[in-house]
Amino acid sequence: MESNIQKGIILKSLGGFYYVDTGSEIIECRARGLFRKQSIKPLVGDRCRIRITEEDSTMGYIEEIFERSNEIIRPPVANVEQAIIVFSVKKPNPNFKLLDKFLIQAELNNIQAVICINKIDLDEREANRIKELYEKAGYSVILTSKMMQESLDGLKEILKGKISVFAGPSGVGKSTMVNIIEEGLDLKTGEISRKLNRGKHTTRHAEIFRLSFGGWVVDTAGFSNLNLEGVDRYNLKEYFIEFKEYNDCRFTSCNHYKEPDCGVKEAVENGEISRERYDSYVELYKELISGGRK
Known part of the structure; x- marks a missing residue:
């Protein structure tokens, strides 16, 4: 039985299936058993080689995972070039210690970090204060609001041509922003819990989406905590x-x-x-x- 070998990138992992974009089509794949024996788990963002049999051209098998440039533990994503770390100026209020943990994780993985302060229409003065604070530390900071289209145009420019992951706590507006800048994705969004003042987790798995204006974006679940893997008090x-x-x-x-x-x-x-x-x-x-x- 003849087979067709192609290269692609894993867009989504769901229920033991991996959805691989070959550039011309998306193929549903299973991973070969040898990956389990080698303790290798295919990740969203992995570049891979797949085999498609003529018997069933809609199903493929992942034959090889190419070397990763990096790997993020939370969320489990590979080969990310840029992290857009999103916090809102209010509703929920920013947790600076958590923001700093995300920045540390970006440093650990050698990923460029861009801080995005969202919902600036709620308190533009405080948003600018936070921007100045982190720019002084040496980070790139952008201010956004779904009410201000020009701010989202600036985010588009940052996303162009790169594999980017959105990170940050639930309820800060990550999925809402992506829905606006890439019409038609229709990512799920959650309402802020008034009682707890934190968002409900609505995104259940990591998934990469190709952006029509160039680049890729990973939509992931929000977080309320983050451990410092690989960091001790001395470093x-x-x-x-x-x-x-x-x-x-x-x-x-x-x-x-x-x-x-x-x-x-x-x-x-x-x-x-x-x-x-x-x-x-x-x-x-x-x-x-x-x-x-x-």
Whole structure:
């Protein structure tokens, strides 16, 4: 029986099936058993080689997973180039420690992070304050609102030509934004729980969508917590990128916590490093000391 070998990218994983875009069509595939033996699980975003038999041209088998440039644990996605980390200025209010955790995860995976502060129509002054805070730290920040089309046009420019993942807590408007910038996707969106002031999880699996204006976007479930895999209290400082300019400390192993004559703490007192960012660092440092149980 003859077979047809093609290359593609996994768009979606659902119920043990993988949906692979070959460029001309989407093929429903099963993964070969050897992947289980090798403890390899195909991920959304994986570039792969598939085999399609002439007997059933609608079904394929994933034969090979090509080497990944990166892999995100939460959500389980491979080969992401850019993370759009979305928080709303209000409803729900931003959790800066959680935002910093997402930024650390992007640093860990060598993924470019873009902070998106959404719903700015609710409090434009506070949105600009947050923007200034994180731009000062060295990050790219964009402000968006579904009420302001020009802000979403700016998001389109950032997404063009790249595989991007949207990350952030539930209820901040990730799916709503994608629905607006790519008409016809009709991603599910959730209402904010008034009682808990946090969003309901509406996206049940990771999935990649091709954007008509160029690039790919991954729609994923929202999060309310995020562990710091791969980070300990001794290297946490490496992931607060603005600290690197102020490492003139008495001790070369300074953790910028309780040590005397610390360059980072002096920069905080002088207003060169944001007090909010430093306080977030201390909270995360204490969390790592306690074993990440908080």
